[in-house]
Amino acid sequence: MPELPEVETTAVALAADVLGRRILAVEKLDHPPMIEDLDPSTFAARVRGRRIEAVTRRAKWILIRLDEGLTLAVHLRMTGILRAAPASEAPDTHTHLVLGLDDGSRIFFRDSRKFGRVRLLDAAGLAQLDAAHGIEPLSEAFSAEALEAILHGRRTRLKPLLLDQTQVAGIGNIYADEALHEARLHPLRPADSLEPDEVKRLHQSVRSVLERGVRRKARYWDGPVRAHEDFDEFAVYDRAGEPCKTCGTAIARITVAQRGTHFCPGCQPER
DNA sequence: CATTACCTGCAA
């Protein structure tokens, strides 16, 4: 599932392929609800002729900056894949948006579950998207003190808090479980119950699991990863019943805020 | 705060 590391890597890879290209036409758009707030023909008309000036990331949004002050914002949700495709490649049935570029290559947005979304934003819309999201966990601003301020006075459990995009941006179900495990914190701990050293551990673990994720995905983009690296990708996610690598206790799986939540009862005691 | 809708692939 695309979370911050996957979205970041997608943006970097796309930038390398499409920077400076001009969009000639929307060549396919067979799932109109994918485009938010615009009908397909208006979307096509506004996008046609625009030059791609930058591709960046904010939270789990890929931001394709166009000329004339427009930004194409793409959210992959669960199953979205955004990439540049060579002129020779034909889109498959799950590719619902195709943008033709001036060098013959194309941008494919493939999404089997059709949860993905596209917004065409002006400056105000972009500012709104930015304001709707919390701090970037890989930014300088994300200090232990900043995390403490987010945790302070909130009775929410740690797991839902980490998933709340308005507080910390970009963490999803997988990396939330991984960060809590590395910090040795139970997912149901109330946010405002953490001791100072626990806040520091969580701050460090959020950064490190995301940084490792970005590095791993970047490597994956360049070629096949080694088998053991694939196997060891996560410590707790999707490992219910398997022994914890640290203490040997069987990894548990519970439901928290409607999400599958994996943790080690040995390393992450309830209290 | 919790629940449901949005979708489809895939495992049970």
Next chain:
DNA sequence: TTGCAGGTAATG
């Protein structure tokens, strides 16, 4: 054949 997977918006 059923139900689960999960990001987010909309809705009780």
